[in-house]
Amino acid sequence: MNQVILLNPLIELKSIKKYYKEKNILDLSLSINPGESLAILGANGSGKSTLLRIIGGLALPNRGKVIQSKKIEMGFVPEGFPRHLRFTPVEYLLHMGKIHGLSLPLLKTRIEELLNLFQLQKVSRQRMDSFSKGMLQKIAIMQAILHPPDLLILDEPLSGLDAQSQNDFLHILQSLKQQGMTLVLSVHEPSLLNLVDRFIVLRNGRVHMDRMAKDIREPSMVIEATFPQKIDIDVTAIQQGVVKNIYKEKDYLELLVTPGNSDEVLLYLLQKGASIRSVYYYEPLLEWTKTKGGD
Template sequence: MQENQSPVISVQKLEKSYQNGRTENKVLKGIDLNIKPGQIIGYIGPNGAGKSTTVKILCGLLPDFEGEVKILGLDLRKNSTEIKKQIGYIPENAALYDTLTPREYLQFVGELHKMEKQDIHTKIEKLLDLFDMKAHADERLNSFSKGMRQKILIISGLIHNPKIIFMDEPLSGLDANSVIIVKEILTQLAKEGKTIFYSSHIMDVVEKISDRIILIDQGKVAADGSFAELNSKDRSGSLEKLFTELTGTYGHSEKAEQIINAFEN
């Protein structure tokens, strides 16, 4: 990654509010980000901090926001459809066409992206094999476990070779081997110049794979840098401890003890 490269994601003064009856809940309160090609961004924060909202906005799924967002140099408001052709989105949960098989569903996704027929076939077979799903390629998706469905979602987000991959808790339900595979895939994709925007609660994975970690708290950026840079300031020793210090969420041991006592009494 070269320092003079233009950002593939540029966010300025991003704000987002939700209306709850007469009350307005501001989730994002002025996010500024510039992300270069080839970076793996670990996007972390407490529940309700605005992680998923940020990802959905960047993917063009939430058009009602304040501020300026450019993806691959294109204004998100004016070029949402064109941007969606060049990005991949892997959420924690998404609706699948349950009556289809993985081959049928992935064929459909490939055709939506106007991929060549042979390229679709090659990618499907290669990725199903990589995720140990070839034996289930012709079974109906409604018979799949959460982890199996998540594998198909991951494949569908990668099949068209996107320039940017947005991932929102992508490892949910995966077995240990699949987690390792996903981590290796992301590292390789970053080496090829792809950008990965990775939102997760799994701190050890974020710590190991991320070139840059962005922590948001209460709708604002609380920390931004590599783990080594952030750790050198706070000397926490781990991302989990650093997260606790920066967000002020102490007392986990005491809470666990109280929960155990509640069961015993």
């Protein structure tokens, strides 16, 4: 299988299980490489936000381990920054920085830098409860990169922002990525496709697809098949650069293949007794747009 190869992950989630009242919320393993930008996609209730909270240490898995290669600094940009904080940006960032343990001189310099970068100098002494959503989202990022972190987690960072703010944001994220910061984002916007190196698609709390972003920019086809009986399909026999992704669940199999090789794969599946449910061109952008909505 042409899967993403990870050598020295920054953070590793090993056989993570999260359930609530018997309901399975998350059941996966995942590694995140230093310096990579990973997008997490999925429909409502697929477990995106839970996964981000577990990566950030805000929630604990019921089973499995979260392993960090070293003691990593994290920054978290939540979906929907609080709207009614009665602090000015400077007061707020001073609070967060001091709580984080940053020294005052360093903190003051850093806040000055960030206010310039995010063009918020003019409102730096105004209380944030009068700010627009775009301005608050900037504060959300500023508090997350104050330290600055090794890993930046962003939950729907572009949600509810106007086109101009989204554009500003993309530039900021690009620059953070260029600085070597590891980014993990839960996103829907196709505009972020060019930013990420890798994406995973969650379905019912499981990793449905784990691909490098550059791979899915190429044309692909999806073959969906089912098996009437329990037949163990030897998927390795059909990989060899032909199959880009395999998703298997009970008697259901979904393959992402290069269009030129789809006939060969279809023939193989039919010979093995599979029923072909559908064959269609895979449109990467469609995968993003059909996952709109948060969980």
